[in-house]
Amino acid sequence: xxxxxxxxxxxxxxxxxxxxxxxxxxxxxxxxxxxxxxxxxxxxxxxxxxxxxxxxxxxxxxxxxxxxxxxxxxxxxxxxxxxxxxxxxxxxxxxxxxxxxxxxxxxxxxxxxxxxxxxxxxxxxxxxxxxxxxxxxxxxxxxxxxxxxxxxxxxx
Amino acid sequence: xxxxxxxxxxxxxxxxxxxxxxxxxxxxxxxxxxxxxxxxxxxxxxxxxxxxxxxxxxxxxxxxxxxxxxxxxxxxxxxxxxxxxxxxxxxxxxxxxxxxxxxxxxxxxxxxxxxxxxxxxxxxxxxxxxxxxxxxxxxxxxxxxxxxxxxxx
Numbered sequence: 001x002x003x004x005x006x007x008x009x010x011x012x013x014x015x016x017x018x019x020x021x022x023x024x025x026x027x028x029x030x031x032x033x034x035x036x037x038x039x040x041x042x043x044x045x046x047x048x049x050x051x052x053x054x055x056x057x058x059x060x061x062x063x064x065x066x067x068x069x070x071x072x073x074x075x076x077x078x079x080x081x082x083x084x085x086x087x088x089x090x091x092x093x094x095x096x097x098x099x100x101x102x103x104x105x106x107x108x109x110x111x112x113x114x115x116x117x118x119x120x121x122x123x124x125x126x127x128x129x130x131x132x133x134x135x136x137x138x139x140x141x142x143x144x145x146x147x148x149x150x151x152x153x154x155x156x
Numbered sequence: 157x158x159x160x161x162x163x164x165x166x167x168x169x170x171x172x173x174x175x176x177x178x179x180x181x182x183x184x185x186x187x188x189x190x191x192x193x194x195x196x197x198x199x200x201x202x203x204x205x206x207x208x209x210x211x212x213x214x215x216x217x218x219x220x221x222x223x224x225x226x227x228x229x230x231x232x233x234x235x236x237x238x239x240x241x242x243x244x245x246x247x248x249x250x251x252x253x254x255x256x257x258x259x260x261x262x263x264x265x266x267x268x269x270x271x272x273x274x275x276x277x278x279x280x281x282x283x284x285x286x287x288x289x290x291x292x293x294x295x296x297x298x299x300x301x302x303x304x305x306x307x308x309x
Contacts, residue, residue, distance in 0.1 A: 019163065072229065073225075073228075073229050113307070116303050119303060120303055123206065142299035142303050143277075143299055147278045149171070149270050149274035149302055
């Protein structure tokens, strides 16, 4: 059995033959913010829910950006003299700088493996998931992959 | 839509038959620091290696704490948000990581099942689990290691 356990490539292939897709793994209860919310709102949200990413949506629920813990750290650091107060700086002001602003969202039908490869190649911890109208329907984070291993029956 | 639980469950079932352990996915070597190392050094290490967690060890290599990116962020926001970049660098250069680290750390061993590790991380919201053998740090399991399982095949 232990030989088989370590014969990883073949075994891993079998696990994914089932065609798991993003819809099967994504988090649907997403904490979102609006572009007019402030950096302080972002700091509070991330701390309160112990999360690292917040998609930004407009009034119709369409995805317009994504801000992260890393953005918060970057923009809360003073540049040169003194730092702008967090409480007043709106997220739309930092959105363009965020590398996540460029990342396109994925569809719920994308395979889990392909999403995992995108995350790992681009070194991003979160992919927003949108429907055909650009409406946010979920996010896929590294934590969702951990939960896949935690869910279900059996000791494995 | 109805296919979701079924697909998910059958993949899960195949996975549990593999009886995977922490040693099968853990990251080795692990970047660690000592209590006396500075916060500046820790930030540099996090940036250079692209890691969010640094286990803190004593001179014998025994695990004594964990410093996360979140700890650094929390400190920066509460204590340093009003100071200049220059002052910040000076301050950070002086603070030993031992003062900011979390001293109570949940660790696992290489033989811990992957499911047990995943349940710990998911339920307690741990971003990583240091891996120890007889108290000595031998590796680390992060969320990214679970992701890698999906990409390497």
